[in-house]
Amino acid sequence: MIDIKDKHDCCGCTACSSVCPQKAITMKPDDLGFLYPKVDKTKCTNCGLCDKVCAFNDNYDKSLNISEPIAYAARHKNMPEMMKSRSGGAFAVLSDYILGNGGVVYGAGYEGHFVVKHKRATTKEERDEFRGSKYVQSDLSGIFQQIKEDLKEGLNVLFSGTPCQTAGLNSFIGKALRQNLYLVDIICHGVPGAYVWRDYLAYLEKNYKKEIITVNFRDKERFGWKTHFETISFKGFDTPKSFDNYAYIFNSCATYRLSCGICHYTNLVRPSDITIGDFWGIERIDSEFGADNKGCSLVLCNTEKGKKFFEIVKHQMNTINAQLKNVMQHNLYKPALLPKYRIDLENDYSKLGFEKTMKKYGLLGIKKSIIIEKKQAKRFVKKVIKNVFGEKAVEKVKKIIKV
Numbered sequence: 001m002i003d004i005k006d007k008h009d010c011c012g013c014t015a016c017s018s019v020c021p022q023k024a025i026t027m028k029p030d031d032l033g034f035l036y037p038k039v040d041k042t043k044c045t046n047c048g049l050c051d052k053v054c055a056f057n058d059n060y061d062k063s064l065n066i067s068e069p070i071a072y073a074a075r076h077k078n079m080p081e082m083m084k085s086r087s088g089g090a091f092a093v094l095s096d097y098i099l100g101n102g103g104v105v106y107g108a109g110y111e112g113h114f115v116v117k118h119k120r121a122t123t124k125e126e127r128d129e130f131r132g133s134k135y136v137q138s139d140l141s142g143i144f145q146q147i148k149e150d151l152k153e154g155l156n157v158l159f160s161g162t163p164c165q166t167a168g169l170n171s172f173i174g175k176a177l178r179q180n181l182y183l184v185d186i187i188c189h190g191v192p193g194a195y196v197w198r199d200y201l202a203y204l205e206k207n208y209k210k211e212i213i214t215v216n217f218r219d220k221e222r223f224g225w226k227t228h229f230e231t232i233s234f235k236g237f238d239t240p241k242s243f244d245n246y247a248y249i250f251n252s253c254a255t256y257r258l259s260c261g262i263c264h265y266t267n268l269v270r271p272s273d274i275t276i277g278d279f280w281g282i283e284r285i286d287s288e289f290g291a292d293n294k295g296c297s298l299v300l301c302n303t304e305k306g307k308k309f310f311e312i313v314k315h316q317m318n319t320i321n322a323q324l325k326n327v328m329q330h331n332l333y334k335p336a337l338l339p340k341y342r343i344d345l346e347n348d349y350s351k352l353g354f355e356k357t358m359k360k361y362g363l364l365g366i367k368k369s370i371i372i373e374k375k376q377a378k379r380f381v382k383k384v385i386k387n388v389f390g391e392k393a394v395e396k397v398k399k400i401i402k403v
Protein backbone atom coordinates (compact mmCIF):
# COMPACT_ATOMS: atom_id res chain seq x y z
CA MET A 1 0.00 0.00 0.00
CA ILE A 2 1.40 3.35 -1.06
CA ASP A 3 2.63 5.39 1.91
CA ILE A 4 4.49 8.61 1.14
CA LYS A 5 6.83 9.22 4.08
CA ASP A 6 9.08 11.68 2.23
CA LYS A 7 7.27 14.14 -0.08
CA HIS A 8 10.26 14.15 -2.47
CA ASP A 9 9.24 10.62 -3.51
CA CYS A 10 5.88 11.47 -5.09
CA CYS A 11 5.36 13.55 -8.24
CA GLY A 12 1.54 13.47 -7.98
CA CYS A 13 0.95 11.59 -11.24
CA THR A 14 -2.27 9.89 -9.96
CA ALA A 15 -1.29 6.43 -11.32
CA CYS A 16 -1.75 4.85 -7.87
CA SER A 17 -5.18 6.36 -7.24
CA SER A 18 -6.25 5.45 -10.79
CA VAL A 19 -5.17 1.80 -10.46
CA CYS A 20 -6.69 1.03 -7.06
CA PRO A 21 -9.53 -1.47 -7.59
CA GLN A 22 -11.06 -0.53 -4.22
CA LYS A 23 -11.03 3.23 -4.94
CA ALA A 24 -9.22 3.52 -1.62
CA ILE A 25 -6.81 6.29 -2.71
CA THR A 26 -7.74 9.96 -2.94
CA MET A 27 -5.35 12.72 -3.95
CA LYS A 28 -5.22 15.38 -1.21
CA PRO A 29 -3.63 18.85 -1.51
CA ASP A 30 -0.81 20.07 0.75
CA ASP A 31 -0.28 23.71 1.76
CA LEU A 32 0.93 24.76 -1.72
CA GLY A 33 -1.81 22.79 -3.51
CA PHE A 34 0.30 19.77 -4.56
CA LEU A 35 -1.71 16.55 -4.58
CA TYR A 36 -0.52 13.47 -2.66
CA PRO A 37 -2.18 10.04 -2.35
CA LYS A 38 -4.03 9.26 0.86
CA VAL A 39 -5.18 5.69 1.46
CA ASP A 40 -8.42 4.84 3.23
CA LYS A 41 -7.16 1.80 5.15
CA THR A 42 -10.68 0.54 5.77
CA LYS A 43 -11.07 -0.02 2.01
CA CYS A 44 -7.54 -1.28 1.21
CA THR A 45 -7.07 -5.03 0.60
CA ASN A 46 -3.24 -4.82 0.42
CA CYS A 47 -3.19 -5.99 -3.20
CA GLY A 48 0.04 -4.02 -3.84
CA LEU A 49 -1.03 -2.62 -7.23
CA CYS A 50 -0.44 0.99 -6.19
CA ASP A 51 3.18 0.33 -5.22
CA LYS A 52 3.76 -1.60 -8.44
CA VAL A 53 2.38 1.12 -10.75
CA CYS A 54 4.42 3.96 -9.24
CA ALA A 55 7.01 5.01 -11.85
CA PHE A 56 8.62 7.90 -10.02
CA ASN A 57 11.97 6.15 -9.69
CA ASP A 58 14.99 5.31 -11.84
CA ASN A 59 13.39 2.04 -12.99
CA TYR A 60 10.66 3.63 -15.14
CA ASP A 61 9.91 1.75 -18.37
CA LYS A 62 12.65 2.33 -20.97
CA SER A 63 11.91 -0.77 -23.05
CA LEU A 64 10.71 1.16 -26.13
CA ASN A 65 13.50 3.76 -26.19
CA ILE A 66 15.91 3.70 -29.14
CA SER A 67 19.63 3.87 -28.33
CA GLU A 68 19.65 7.65 -28.52
CA PRO A 69 16.99 10.20 -29.50
CA ILE A 70 16.88 11.74 -32.99
CA ALA A 71 16.93 15.51 -32.52
CA TYR A 72 15.50 18.33 -34.64
CA ALA A 73 15.13 22.07 -34.46
CA ALA A 74 11.62 22.72 -35.79
CA ARG A 75 9.33 25.64 -36.59
CA HIS A 76 5.75 25.54 -37.84
CA LYS A 77 5.63 26.70 -41.48
CA ASN A 78 2.51 28.73 -40.77
CA MET A 79 3.57 31.79 -38.73
CA PRO A 80 0.13 32.63 -37.18
CA GLU A 81 -0.04 28.99 -36.00
CA MET A 82 3.45 29.21 -34.49
CA MET A 83 2.51 32.41 -32.65
CA LYS A 84 -0.36 30.61 -30.91
CA SER A 85 2.16 28.17 -29.40
CA ARG A 86 4.77 28.70 -26.74
CA SER A 87 7.68 27.38 -28.72
CA GLY A 88 7.92 26.40 -32.41
CA GLY A 89 4.46 24.81 -32.61
CA ALA A 90 5.51 21.14 -32.54
CA PHE A 91 2.60 20.19 -30.29
CA ALA A 92 0.10 21.74 -32.75
CA VAL A 93 1.49 19.75 -35.68
CA LEU A 94 1.50 16.45 -33.76
CA SER A 95 -1.97 16.94 -32.31
CA ASP A 96 -3.43 18.17 -35.65
CA TYR A 97 -2.51 14.82 -37.15
CA ILE A 98 -4.14 12.78 -34.36
CA LEU A 99 -7.31 14.89 -34.44
CA GLY A 100 -7.41 14.84 -38.26
CA ASN A 101 -7.46 11.04 -38.12
CA GLY A 102 -10.30 10.71 -35.62
CA GLY A 103 -8.18 10.47 -32.48
CA VAL A 104 -8.29 12.38 -29.21
CA VAL A 105 -5.76 14.67 -27.58
CA TYR A 106 -5.11 15.31 -23.89
CA GLY A 107 -3.25 18.36 -22.60
CA ALA A 108 -3.15 21.07 -19.96
CA GLY A 109 -6.08 23.49 -20.15
CA TYR A 110 -8.16 25.52 -17.73
CA GLU A 111 -11.14 24.91 -15.52
CA GLY A 112 -13.03 27.45 -13.40
CA HIS A 113 -10.96 30.56 -12.63
CA PHE A 114 -7.77 29.52 -14.50
CA VAL A 115 -7.23 26.34 -12.50
CA VAL A 116 -4.79 24.31 -14.64
CA LYS A 117 -6.21 20.88 -15.38
CA HIS A 118 -5.66 18.18 -18.00
CA LYS A 119 -8.56 17.91 -20.42
CA ARG A 120 -9.68 15.89 -23.43
CA ALA A 121 -10.06 17.41 -26.92
CA THR A 122 -11.63 15.98 -30.07
CA THR A 123 -11.49 19.19 -32.16
CA LYS A 124 -8.75 21.72 -32.93
CA GLU A 125 -10.80 24.42 -31.17
CA GLU A 126 -10.84 22.39 -27.93
CA ARG A 127 -7.17 21.49 -28.37
CA ASP A 128 -6.13 25.13 -28.77
CA GLU A 129 -6.74 25.70 -25.06
CA PHE A 130 -3.77 23.39 -24.37
CA ARG A 131 -1.39 25.60 -26.36
CA GLY A 132 0.99 27.80 -24.37
CA SER A 133 2.94 26.77 -21.26
CA LYS A 134 1.11 26.90 -17.94
CA TYR A 135 3.76 27.21 -15.25
CA VAL A 136 1.90 25.31 -12.55
CA GLN A 137 1.27 21.62 -11.86
CA SER A 138 -1.82 20.54 -13.78
CA ASP A 139 -4.45 18.40 -12.08
CA LEU A 140 -4.77 14.93 -13.64
CA SER A 141 -7.73 13.73 -11.56
CA GLY A 142 -9.83 11.23 -13.53
CA ILE A 143 -7.73 11.58 -16.70
CA PHE A 144 -5.81 8.27 -16.69
CA GLN A 145 -9.06 6.28 -16.41
CA GLN A 146 -10.61 8.31 -19.24
CA ILE A 147 -7.58 7.60 -21.46
CA LYS A 148 -7.85 3.89 -20.74
CA GLU A 149 -11.50 3.95 -21.83
CA ASP A 150 -10.55 5.73 -25.09
CA LEU A 151 -7.82 3.18 -25.80
CA LYS A 152 -10.15 0.27 -25.08
CA GLU A 153 -12.51 1.71 -27.67
CA GLY A 154 -9.68 1.60 -30.20
CA LEU A 155 -9.08 5.35 -30.46
CA ASN A 156 -5.67 6.86 -31.13
CA VAL A 157 -4.76 8.99 -28.10
CA LEU A 158 -2.09 11.67 -27.84
CA PHE A 159 -1.24 12.63 -24.27
CA SER A 160 0.99 15.65 -23.66
CA GLY A 161 2.39 16.54 -20.27
CA THR A 162 5.42 16.64 -18.01
CA PRO A 163 7.76 13.60 -18.06
CA CYS A 164 6.52 12.42 -14.65
CA GLN A 165 2.97 12.49 -16.02
CA THR A 166 3.88 10.50 -19.15
CA ALA A 167 5.88 8.01 -17.07
CA GLY A 168 2.95 7.51 -14.68
CA LEU A 169 0.46 7.15 -17.54
CA ASN A 170 2.70 4.69 -19.39
CA SER A 171 2.93 2.53 -16.28
CA PHE A 172 -0.81 2.72 -15.63
CA ILE A 173 -1.79 1.87 -19.23
CA GLY A 174 0.62 -1.08 -19.53
CA LYS A 175 1.93 -2.80 -22.65
CA ALA A 176 -1.36 -4.28 -23.92
CA LEU A 177 -2.96 -0.88 -24.66
CA ARG A 178 0.24 1.10 -25.43
CA GLN A 179 0.00 0.59 -29.23
CA ASN A 180 -2.47 3.44 -29.89
CA LEU A 181 -1.10 5.76 -27.22
CA TYR A 182 1.25 8.57 -28.33
CA LEU A 183 3.17 9.99 -25.40
CA VAL A 184 4.57 13.51 -25.80
CA ASP A 185 6.48 14.97 -22.86
CA ILE A 186 7.88 18.47 -22.44
CA ILE A 187 11.36 19.30 -21.22
CA CYS A 188 10.48 20.25 -17.68
CA HIS A 189 12.17 22.66 -15.32
CA GLY A 190 9.69 22.05 -12.50
CA VAL A 191 6.16 23.00 -11.45
CA PRO A 192 4.85 25.40 -8.79
CA GLY A 193 1.85 24.38 -6.70
CA ALA A 194 -1.70 25.22 -7.78
CA TYR A 195 -2.36 27.46 -4.76
CA VAL A 196 0.58 29.75 -5.58
CA TRP A 197 -0.93 30.50 -8.99
CA ARG A 198 -4.48 30.80 -7.55
CA ASP A 199 -3.30 33.17 -4.81
CA TYR A 200 -1.22 35.27 -7.20
CA LEU A 201 -4.32 35.92 -9.32
CA ALA A 202 -6.30 36.81 -6.17
CA TYR A 203 -3.47 39.19 -5.13
CA LEU A 204 -3.65 40.99 -8.50
CA GLU A 205 -7.46 41.15 -8.39
CA LYS A 206 -7.28 42.67 -4.90
CA ASN A 207 -4.70 45.27 -5.98
CA TYR A 208 -6.52 46.30 -9.15
CA LYS A 209 -10.03 45.78 -7.72
CA LYS A 210 -10.93 44.09 -11.03
CA GLU A 211 -11.72 40.57 -12.11
CA ILE A 212 -9.16 38.78 -14.29
CA ILE A 213 -10.60 37.63 -17.61
CA THR A 214 -7.59 36.23 -19.53
CA VAL A 215 -4.10 35.01 -18.60
CA ASN A 216 -0.96 34.31 -20.61
CA PHE A 217 1.87 32.81 -18.55
CA ARG A 218 4.54 33.82 -21.06
CA ASP A 219 3.59 36.47 -23.58
CA LYS A 220 5.55 35.83 -26.74
CA GLU A 221 3.43 38.26 -28.86
CA ARG A 222 4.48 41.30 -26.79
CA PHE A 223 7.94 40.36 -25.61
CA GLY A 224 9.30 37.68 -27.91
CA TRP A 225 10.07 34.00 -27.38
CA LYS A 226 13.12 34.39 -25.16
CA THR A 227 11.68 36.80 -22.61
CA HIS A 228 9.49 35.73 -19.70
CA PHE A 229 6.62 38.02 -18.62
CA GLU A 230 3.03 37.13 -17.84
CA THR A 231 0.20 39.13 -19.42
CA ILE A 232 -3.16 39.46 -17.67
CA SER A 233 -6.42 41.13 -18.84
CA PHE A 234 -8.77 42.65 -16.29
CA LYS A 235 -12.49 43.27 -16.79
CA GLY A 236 -13.01 46.98 -17.41
CA PHE A 237 -9.44 47.74 -18.55
CA ASP A 238 -8.99 48.28 -22.30
CA THR A 239 -5.44 46.96 -22.49
CA PRO A 240 -3.92 43.94 -20.76
CA LYS A 241 -1.16 44.41 -18.18
CA SER A 242 2.17 42.59 -18.10
CA PHE A 243 4.16 41.61 -15.00
CA ASP A 244 7.32 39.75 -14.10
CA ASN A 245 6.07 38.64 -10.64
CA TYR A 246 4.96 35.11 -11.39
CA ALA A 247 7.81 34.57 -13.87
CA TYR A 248 10.25 35.59 -11.13
CA ILE A 249 8.65 33.25 -8.59
CA PHE A 250 8.74 30.42 -11.16
CA ASN A 251 12.38 30.96 -12.06
CA SER A 252 13.43 31.04 -8.40
CA CYS A 253 12.34 27.33 -8.14
CA ALA A 254 11.16 28.19 -4.61
CA THR A 255 7.58 26.96 -5.06
CA TYR A 256 8.34 23.80 -7.08
CA ARG A 257 7.08 20.42 -6.03
CA LEU A 258 9.74 18.74 -3.88
CA SER A 259 9.97 15.85 -6.37
CA CYS A 260 11.24 18.34 -9.00
CA GLY A 261 14.44 18.68 -6.97
CA ILE A 262 15.19 14.96 -7.46
CA CYS A 263 13.44 14.45 -10.82
CA HIS A 264 14.26 11.05 -12.37
CA TYR A 265 13.68 12.16 -15.99
CA THR A 266 16.24 14.94 -16.49
CA ASN A 267 18.11 12.91 -19.09
CA LEU A 268 17.91 11.67 -22.69
CA VAL A 269 16.15 8.39 -21.88
CA ARG A 270 12.76 10.03 -22.00
CA PRO A 271 9.53 8.42 -20.77
CA SER A 272 7.74 9.27 -24.03
CA ASP A 273 7.65 8.73 -27.80
CA ILE A 274 8.46 12.36 -28.53
CA THR A 275 9.87 15.13 -26.34
CA ILE A 276 9.20 18.81 -27.12
CA GLY A 277 10.94 21.82 -25.64
CA ASP A 278 12.43 25.19 -26.43
CA PHE A 279 15.53 24.95 -28.58
CA TRP A 280 17.74 27.18 -26.46
CA GLY A 281 21.03 27.87 -28.23
CA ILE A 282 19.61 27.38 -31.74
CA GLU A 283 21.92 30.21 -32.86
CA ARG A 284 24.87 27.89 -32.17
CA ILE A 285 23.80 25.58 -35.00
CA ASP A 286 22.09 28.08 -37.31
CA SER A 287 22.27 31.84 -36.92
CA GLU A 288 19.14 32.45 -39.03
CA PHE A 289 16.67 29.73 -37.97
CA GLY A 290 15.28 31.22 -34.70
CA ALA A 291 16.70 34.70 -35.15
CA ASP A 292 13.27 36.41 -35.34
CA ASN A 293 12.72 35.53 -31.63
CA LYS A 294 9.28 34.09 -32.44
CA GLY A 295 9.99 30.53 -31.30
CA CYS A 296 11.86 27.35 -32.09
CA SER A 297 11.01 23.84 -30.89
CA LEU A 298 13.45 21.17 -29.91
CA VAL A 299 11.98 17.80 -30.93
CA LEU A 300 13.46 14.53 -29.66
CA CYS A 301 12.15 11.30 -31.20
CA ASN A 302 12.66 8.71 -28.48
CA THR A 303 11.03 5.51 -29.80
CA GLU A 304 10.49 3.89 -33.22
CA LYS A 305 6.86 5.00 -32.98
CA GLY A 306 7.94 8.56 -32.21
CA LYS A 307 10.37 8.53 -35.14
CA LYS A 308 7.69 7.35 -37.59
CA PHE A 309 5.11 9.79 -36.22
CA PHE A 310 7.41 12.80 -36.64
CA GLU A 311 8.41 11.63 -40.15
CA ILE A 312 4.72 11.75 -41.15
CA VAL A 313 4.05 15.30 -39.86
CA LYS A 314 7.43 16.96 -40.27
CA HIS A 315 6.65 18.42 -43.73
CA GLN A 316 4.46 20.96 -41.92
CA MET A 317 7.52 22.35 -40.16
CA ASN A 318 10.84 23.77 -41.23
CA THR A 319 13.35 21.45 -39.61
CA ILE A 320 17.08 21.05 -39.11
CA ASN A 321 18.70 17.84 -37.93
CA ALA A 322 20.66 18.49 -34.75
CA GLN A 323 23.41 16.63 -32.94
CA LEU A 324 22.59 15.75 -29.34
CA LYS A 325 25.63 17.58 -28.00
CA ASN A 326 24.15 20.79 -29.44
CA VAL A 327 20.71 20.46 -27.90
CA MET A 328 21.63 19.95 -24.26
CA GLN A 329 20.18 22.32 -21.66
CA HIS A 330 20.05 22.23 -17.85
CA ASN A 331 17.02 19.97 -17.42
CA LEU A 332 18.32 17.37 -19.86
CA TYR A 333 21.27 16.87 -17.46
CA LYS A 334 20.02 17.42 -13.95
CA PRO A 335 17.04 18.48 -11.85
CA ALA A 336 16.38 22.08 -10.85
CA LEU A 337 18.16 23.22 -7.71
CA LEU A 338 15.51 24.12 -5.15
CA PRO A 339 16.57 26.88 -2.74
CA LYS A 340 17.51 25.91 0.84
CA TYR A 341 14.49 27.80 2.18
CA ARG A 342 11.98 25.78 0.10
CA ILE A 343 10.55 23.85 3.12
CA ASP A 344 10.47 26.96 5.32
CA LEU A 345 8.57 28.77 2.58
CA GLU A 346 5.94 26.01 2.52
CA ASN A 347 5.57 26.13 6.30
CA ASP A 348 5.17 29.90 6.20
CA TYR A 349 2.68 29.77 3.33
CA SER A 350 -0.08 28.17 5.38
CA LYS A 351 0.36 30.74 8.17
CA LEU A 352 1.19 33.94 6.28
CA GLY A 353 -0.46 33.45 2.88
CA PHE A 354 0.86 34.38 -0.57
CA GLU A 355 1.77 38.06 -0.29
CA LYS A 356 3.55 38.02 3.08
CA THR A 357 5.42 34.79 2.28
CA MET A 358 6.63 35.98 -1.11
CA LYS A 359 7.75 39.30 0.38
CA LYS A 360 9.53 37.52 3.24
CA TYR A 361 11.65 35.47 0.81
CA GLY A 362 12.38 38.38 -1.56
CA LEU A 363 10.14 37.06 -4.33
CA LEU A 364 7.83 40.09 -4.36
CA GLY A 365 7.94 43.75 -3.31
CA ILE A 366 10.83 45.93 -2.20
CA LYS A 367 13.16 43.09 -1.09
CA LYS A 368 12.85 41.57 -4.57
CA SER A 369 13.73 44.92 -6.21
CA ILE A 370 16.83 45.24 -4.01
CA ILE A 371 17.96 41.68 -4.84
CA ILE A 372 17.50 42.35 -8.59
CA GLU A 373 19.41 45.66 -8.38
CA LYS A 374 22.26 43.99 -6.48
CA LYS A 375 22.46 41.26 -9.12
CA GLN A 376 22.47 43.83 -11.93
CA ALA A 377 25.21 45.83 -10.19
CA LYS A 378 27.31 42.64 -9.78
CA ARG A 379 26.86 41.82 -13.47
CA PHE A 380 27.89 45.36 -14.44
CA VAL A 381 31.06 45.27 -12.30
CA LYS A 382 31.93 41.82 -13.70
CA LYS A 383 31.54 43.09 -17.25
CA VAL A 384 33.77 46.12 -16.57
CA ILE A 385 36.52 43.97 -14.95
CA LYS A 386 36.31 41.48 -17.84
CA ASN A 387 36.55 44.18 -20.50
CA VAL A 388 39.44 46.01 -18.80
CA PHE A 389 41.47 43.16 -17.22
CA GLY A 390 40.17 39.97 -18.91
CA GLU A 391 38.31 36.78 -17.79
CA LYS A 392 41.10 35.65 -15.36
CA ALA A 393 40.76 38.87 -13.38
CA VAL A 394 37.03 38.17 -12.88
CA GLU A 395 37.85 34.77 -11.36
CA LYS A 396 40.48 36.34 -9.04
CA VAL A 397 38.07 39.02 -7.82
CA LYS A 398 35.36 36.37 -7.31
CA LYS A 399 37.71 34.39 -5.04
CA ILE A 400 38.70 37.47 -3.03
CA ILE A 401 35.18 38.77 -2.40
CA LYS A 402 33.55 35.29 -2.57
CA VAL A 403 30.71 36.11 -5.02
Ligand SMILES: Cc1cc2nc3c(=O)[nH]c(=O)nc-3n(C[C@H](O)[C@H](O)[C@H](O)COP(=O)(O)OP(=O)(O)OC[C@H]3O[C@@H](n4cnc5c(N)ncnc54)[C@H](O)[C@@H]3O)c2cc1C
Nearest residue numbers: 085086087089090091107108131132134160161189277278
Ligand atom coordinates in the same frame (compact mmCIF):
# COMPACT_ATOMS: atom_id res chain seq x y z
C1 LIG B 1 6.08 23.88 -16.23
C2 LIG B 1 6.85 23.89 -17.52
C3 LIG B 1 8.24 23.93 -17.50
C4 LIG B 1 8.96 23.92 -18.72
N1 LIG B 1 10.33 23.96 -18.67
C5 LIG B 1 11.02 23.92 -19.84
C6 LIG B 1 12.45 23.92 -19.85
O1 LIG B 1 13.10 23.98 -18.79
N2 LIG B 1 13.09 23.85 -21.05
C7 LIG B 1 12.40 23.77 -22.22
O2 LIG B 1 13.05 23.69 -23.29
N3 LIG B 1 11.06 23.75 -22.25
C8 LIG B 1 10.37 23.83 -21.09
N4 LIG B 1 8.99 23.79 -21.13
C9 LIG B 1 8.32 23.44 -22.42
C10 LIG B 1 8.11 24.56 -23.37
O3 LIG B 1 7.87 25.78 -22.65
C11 LIG B 1 6.91 24.31 -24.31
O4 LIG B 1 5.78 23.97 -23.52
C12 LIG B 1 7.13 23.17 -25.26
O5 LIG B 1 8.26 23.44 -26.01
C13 LIG B 1 5.94 22.99 -26.19
O6 LIG B 1 5.87 24.04 -27.07
P1 LIG B 1 4.97 23.95 -28.38
O7 LIG B 1 5.08 25.24 -29.11
O8 LIG B 1 5.28 22.72 -29.15
O9 LIG B 1 3.54 23.68 -27.74
P2 LIG B 1 2.27 24.56 -27.41
O10 LIG B 1 1.39 24.62 -28.59
O11 LIG B 1 2.61 25.84 -26.74
O12 LIG B 1 1.54 23.58 -26.35
C14 LIG B 1 1.88 23.50 -25.00
C15 LIG B 1 2.09 22.06 -24.63
O13 LIG B 1 2.56 21.99 -23.29
C16 LIG B 1 1.66 21.23 -22.48
N5 LIG B 1 1.58 21.91 -21.18
C17 LIG B 1 1.40 23.22 -20.95
N6 LIG B 1 1.39 23.47 -19.66
C18 LIG B 1 1.53 22.29 -19.03
C19 LIG B 1 1.56 21.90 -17.66
N7 LIG B 1 1.44 22.75 -16.67
N8 LIG B 1 1.73 20.59 -17.38
C20 LIG B 1 1.85 19.68 -18.37
N9 LIG B 1 1.83 19.99 -19.69
C21 LIG B 1 1.67 21.29 -20.00
C22 LIG B 1 0.34 21.26 -23.22
O14 LIG B 1 -0.44 20.12 -22.90
C23 LIG B 1 0.82 21.25 -24.66
O15 LIG B 1 1.14 19.97 -25.06
C24 LIG B 1 8.26 23.87 -19.94
C25 LIG B 1 6.86 23.85 -19.96
C26 LIG B 1 6.15 23.86 -18.76
C27 LIG B 1 4.65 23.81 -18.80
Ligand code: SF4
Nearest residue numbers: 020044045047048050
Ligand atom coordinates in the same frame (compact mmCIF):
# COMPACT_ATOMS: atom_id res chain seq x y z
S1 SF4 C 1 -2.81 -1.91 -1.89
FE1 SF4 C 1 -4.40 -2.26 -3.46
S2 SF4 C 1 -6.30 -1.84 -2.39
FE2 SF4 C 1 -4.71 -1.00 -1.12
S3 SF4 C 1 -4.59 1.11 -1.71
FE3 SF4 C 1 -3.10 0.00 -2.94
S4 SF4 C 1 -4.16 -0.53 -4.81
FE4 SF4 C 1 -5.71 0.06 -3.31
Ligand code: SF4
Nearest residue numbers: 010011013014016054
Ligand atom coordinates in the same frame (compact mmCIF):
# COMPACT_ATOMS: atom_id res chain seq x y z
S1 SF4 D 1 4.32 9.28 -7.94
FE1 SF4 D 1 2.30 8.85 -8.77
S2 SF4 D 1 2.00 6.66 -8.48
FE2 SF4 D 1 3.72 7.26 -7.20
S3 SF4 D 1 2.81 7.71 -5.21
FE3 SF4 D 1 2.87 9.64 -6.29
S4 SF4 D 1 0.90 9.82 -7.32
FE4 SF4 D 1 1.14 7.70 -6.70
Ligand code: SF4
Nearest residue numbers: 163164188190260263
Ligand atom coordinates in the same frame (compact mmCIF):
# COMPACT_ATOMS: atom_id res chain seq x y z
S1 SF4 E 1 10.62 18.43 -12.84
FE1 SF4 E 1 10.25 16.22 -12.92
S2 SF4 E 1 9.01 15.80 -11.11
FE2 SF4 E 1 8.88 18.00 -11.46
S3 SF4 E 1 7.05 18.26 -12.73
FE3 SF4 E 1 8.80 18.13 -14.11
S4 SF4 E 1 8.90 15.96 -14.64
FE4 SF4 E 1 7.62 16.11 -12.82
